[in-house]
Amino acid sequence: MTSSLHHRAIENLGTRIISGELPAGHIMLAENLEDELKVSRSVIREAVRVLQSLGLVETTKRVGIRVLPPSRWNPFDPQVIRWRLASKARGAQLRSLAELRSAVEPAAAELAAQNAPAPLRLELVDVAHAMRDSGHRGDVPRFLELDIQFHSLLLSGSGNEMFANLMGQVAETLTGRTVHGLMPDHPHEAALQWHVDVAEAIARGDAGAAREASDKIMRRTMSQMSDTWTEQPRVFIPVHR
Amino acid sequence: MTSSLHHRAIENLGTRIISGELPAGHIMLAENLEDELKVSRSVIREAVRVLQSLGLVETTKRVGIRVLPPSRWNPFDPQVIRWRLASKARGAQLRSLAELRSAVEPAAAELAAQNAPAPLRLELVDVAHAMRDSGHRGDVPRFLELDIQFHSLLLSGSGNEMFANLMGQVAETLTGRTVHGLMPDHPHEAALQWHVDVAEAIARGDAGAAREASDKIMRRTMSQMSDTWTEQPRVFIPVHR
DNA sequence: GAGTTTTGATGTCTGCACACATCGGTGTCA
DNA sequence: TGACACCGATGTGTGCAGACATCAAAACTC
Structure with a gap:
């Protein structure tokens, strides 16, 4: 309905x-x-x-x-986010989401290395390898699909329901990035390896390494995207209650 | 009404x-x-x-x-959070919020150092110094008030409305921590100094130093609080759509 | 078992009574 | 005469009751 x-x-x-x-x-x-x-x-x-x-x-x-x-407005509500993505503030919304992602994903990686269930860790490794393969093949749609799955698994594996809830928004930003032609046909080799590094670090329970590799991915992503939202005005919410 | x-x-x-x-x-x-x-x-x-x-x-x-x-459930909705804090899952909710905070605040500090308006930077320095004073005096209520204001200013200064929206939840966790007697009368000297470090780094626009000092605060906070939510069951949200 | 009918719950519409914030007029007092 | 407090009229959301429309689950038919 x-x-x-x-x-x-x-x-x-x-x-x-x-x-x-x-x-x-x-x-x-x-x-x-x-x-x-x-x-x-x-x-x-x-x-x-x-x-x-x-x-x-x-x-x-x-x-x-x-x-x-x-x-x-409640900036975390999925409907509000969707409406903002369809408005002139689309750029600002994408930037906000990207900033949130870069803050959260390394923390999620750290938590996943400590808490994720074993099957999820294995799946993460599989997906990371499949990402690398499809990246080398230049299979963009398949890569996008796996990319979304990888980051979803990561957030889900943190065992923090707030992190896990960001899966939908992440899928949105990744899809948007691809649709708008911001992704090269062949993702950078280093980035592919970082994904494998994250997955393997989580698989062996190395929280520090997982965070570090995830942080590299996010810093690269941010520097790639920051050009697109040049000079979106920032809004400073007054602190007063 | x-x-x-x-x-x-x-x-x-x-x-x-x-x-x-x-x-x-x-x-x-x-x-x-x-x-x-x-x-x-x-x-x-x-x-x-x-x-x-x-x-x-x-x-x-x-x-x-x-x-x-x-x-x-929408885990970011303020009402949902409030209801969970009043339920048996209070511990799990506090942990989720704390994990989110530790992920977000260092990122917010980094952004604030790059983007915050000048008056906010000055206020942040003032508040950090006032925190140190009231901490030394053992004035717990005043310290709590300043603590909330400090972290609110930090999140607000990031210019990311999602980060800023977490102000209310942060206030809740800080208040809860104090009310439940988890705070010593005299906060650790190092933590007080880290707050000043964050503020001064933001004031001079040093994003890296701001993030690093904020990260120290959050790591200490997490290790302090982790005892209280020993063995809250974690919920893993299935990734499939 | 596939297709059809029945049933029962939400979806939508409407008219009415009530609560109450706002506005403007009235009366009082200096 | 002017300032001020009071008070009632007005308009709008809130809550209620009952009706009919819609549609998917469940029962039924073949």
Whole structure:
């Protein structure tokens, strides 16, 4: 039921708020939204409740439904991320995700070396080797698939559910990078070897080596991508409570 | 309006699902919930919609409202985190947050050294010095307050809204650590100095030094806290989609 | 066993009563 | 006359009740 009225209402409003079409402070009335989206009150009310829980709007009696500023949005919500990726802030969102990834993956590698279940370690080694093979062959689609699987296994193997939850976002950034032609047909040999190093370090429980090799991958990835988001404005969220 | 029926319904169901009282696969009917919580259908429906967006339940026609397994929950949602902190999984949640912090803060320090606005850098130095003073005086409440402010400024100064969003959770863990008597009256001198080092490195734009000093803080914090969550079971989220 | 019908739950719509923040008018006092 | 406190009118979200639509699971038919 991905196309219920409720879902479409959320999609419509979420997209428009995050795109900036409905700016912070803008006030809507439930009644107007009913007319505009041609749906009933219950649909609008349920949609607004969801947007409220995402920090996109707040409701006040006698005033209406007020759009909240970006600093109030929940930047970790998958829907919010998706909407931002579809907006002008796509570059900034990709940068945020990449920065988060480079922070998290080395830590995940370290944890995976300490905690991952044995079968997962073996699979990680297999995938790393298969990555190297498909990289040498120049099989880009297969490489992408394995790349996603490798990093998913890594995050999953950390045993930290927050890290594991980033799998979806990572897949998104890797796919985006490939689709936008930012990946060469033949990945750098060193990067391929680093993936193998990470997997083998995890397999033998060497946390330090796993982190270090993962860190190399992420630093290379960041330096590769940083060109693409040159001069995306940074937003500094005020610290005050 | 934090005590609306809608809000209370969410709180009731969210707490019971995350505590495990309503296990994964458990099926509820909207009608039964109306009776049980003594509220109307619209309140139940709006609450269920929000829980659905958090990944706690799914609705199926002809079946009802099904509770989803923890692997489907959004582990970054502030409400989910709060509910987990109030459940038996409190230890596991604190560990997850601590692991996330240790991954993110050194990266945030590095970014802050490159991007933070000048006034924030100055404030960071002031706060670090004030921390050292209150630490020497043994003024625990004041130290906690400054500690929270320091780490909030650091995350905010990174200019990454995802990092900045972790401020609230960090405050929670720091407060929890103090409340539970895990903090000595006089923090270790080295840790105090590391905070000053982070601040001064950021102030002069030395990203490497900022990361390194922050990493020292986080490694010490982790080794301090790891005792408290001895043998919390780890959950490995399956990688397959 | 495959195809069809029935059933029962959510999805959607509507009208109504209520709570309550805001605004503007009224009255009081200096 | 002007400033200020009070108070009621107004408008909007919140909550309720009941109806019909929809659609997928389950039961049934062949």
